[in-house]
Amino acid sequence: MKKAALIAIAAVVAVAPAGGDAAKAESSKRCPAGALCVWTKANYEGKKAVVKAAGVENLSNGLNNRVSSVKNRVDVTTYLYSKRNGEGEIRCFGSGDKIANLGDSYNFDNEASSSKIPQGTNPCF
Numbered sequence: 817m818k819k820a821a822l823i824a825i826a827a828v829v830a831v832a833p834a835g836g837d838a839a840k841a842e843s844s845k846r847c848p849a850g851a852l853c854v855w856t857k858a859n860y861e862g863k864k865a866v867v868k869a870a871g872v873e874n875l876s877n878g879l880n881n882r883v884s885s886v887k888n889r890v891d892v893t894t895y896l897y898s899k900r901n902g903e904g905e906i907r908c909f910g911s912g913d914k915i916a917n918l919g920d921s922y923n924f925d926n927e928a929s930s931s932k933i934p935q936g937t938n939p940c941f
């Protein structure tokens with residue numbers, strides 16, 4: 817009886833997709849070194865933008881006011897702003913920060929409209 821149950825579990829596991837969608841989902845959660853990455857959903861899911869250039873950049877329409885998670889893989893502090901062109905409310909992210917949900921302590925869910933990668937180091941205020 818016990819053995820039959822184990823075989824049943826093994827069969828279920830074998831049916832689960834190997835790689836495929838799961839691998840794709842995992843790679844979309846990645847953020848390349850030197851980049852600031854933002855996602856439209858919590859936990860690095862949904863639509864992603866990868867920002868590498870220094871300076872202020874406006875988020876594309878698909879991400880504007882929709883960003884819910886962030887990874888900062890730039891070696892300096894980076895910023896998100898609630899309005900276009902680096903204006904409005906500011907949130908800062910230290911190098912290496914990973915924020916799975918901007919709605920938590922950041923109180924910035926679906927707010928970001930532009931980002932900034934500064935040249936040189938700036939404090940996270």
Ligand SMILES: [Ca+2]
Nearest residue numbers: 898927928929
């Ligand atoms: Ca906004």
